[in-house]
Amino acid sequence: xxxxxxxxxxxxxxxxxxxxxxxxxxxxxxxxxxxxxxxxxxxxxxxxxxxxxxxxxxxxxxxxxxxxxxxxxxxxxxxxxxxxxxxxxxxxxxxxxxxxxxxxxxxxxxxxxxxxxxxxxxxxxxxxxxxxxxxxxxxxxxxxxxxxxxxxxxxxxxxxxxxxxxxxxxxxxxxxxxxxxxxxxxxxxxxxxxxxxxxxxxxxxxxxxxxxxxxxxxxxxxxxxxxxxxxxxxxxx
Numbered sequence: 662x663x664x665x666x667x668x669x670x671x672x673x674x675x676x677x678x679x680x681x682x683x684x685x686x687x688x689x690x691x692x693x694x695x696x697x698x699x700x701x702x703x704x705x706x707x708x709x710x711x712x713x714x715x716x717x718x719x720x721x722x723x724x725x726x727x728x729x730x731x732x733x734x735x736x737x738x739x740x741x742x743x744x745x746x747x748x749x750x751x752x753x754x755x756x757x758x759x760x761x762x763x764x765x766x767x768x769x770x771x772x773x774x775x776x777x778x779x780x781x782x783x784x785x786x787x788x789x790x791x792x793x794x795x796x797x798x799x800x801x802x803x804x805x806x807x808x809x810x811x812x813x814x815x816x817x818x819x820x821x822x823x824x825x826x827x828x829x830x831x832x833x834x835x836x837x838x839x840x841x842x843x844x845x846x847x848x849x850x851x852x853x854x855x856x857x858x859x860x861x862x863x864x865x866x867x868x869x870x871x872x873x874x875x876x877x878x879x880x881x882x883x884x885x886x887x888x889x890x891x892x893x894x895x896x897x898x
Contacts, residue, residue: 774821
């Protein structure tokens with residue numbers, strides 16, 4: 662079990678970094694989440710989880726990452742039987758390798774699942790991290806989400822699937838410096854292929870930050886990133 666310690670660490674960050682909404686999970690709901698995961702992994706990934714709980718799906722997914730030895734991957738493809746390690750193209754060393762990538766957070770992969778990359782979404786800017794102080798206390802997760810601004814003129818969202826993966830072969834991205842503190846990016850990589858344990862179908866309405874997704878002009882972002890590589894997310898003043 663991977664238990665996330667909830668702390669009083671409340672870092673002062675720019676308002677464009679969005680904190681994870683509060684989760685008040687009582688013992689009954691936690692038990693229901695545990696049962697649903699056990700049933701899903703026993704059944705396998707051929708069928709999507711029959712989710713009938715009143716709690717929003719993002720809470721279920723966040724709970725899985727916080728309390729179980731699993732990671733998540735979001736996709737618009739609903740029937741992936743095995744994730745193949747593939748060469749990625751990223752400016753960060755950790756993300757520029759041949760690997761399967763996944764997240765130790767329930768909300769971040771939902772963004773990738775619902776972004777309509779077969780349609781008008783051609784550029785994604787995003788982040789998911791916790792800040793860590795000198796004593797090892799961790800903040801709640803913070804997020805940033807943006808797509809190319811002209812995508813909003815079309816249909817930027819789609820239904821998607823979040824896959825639940827075993828954590829055994831993955832390693833987490835190393836701690837990084839951010840805003841004067843250490844940042845733990847919730848990204849993991851596996852150098853070998855990974856078969857999912859289960860999957861959950863989601864819609865854009867399941868994503869809790871749908872109204873907060875920003876738009877960006879890719880050409881301007883590239884210019885700002887070139888002049889200030891560490892200035893993510895390169896917003897205009």
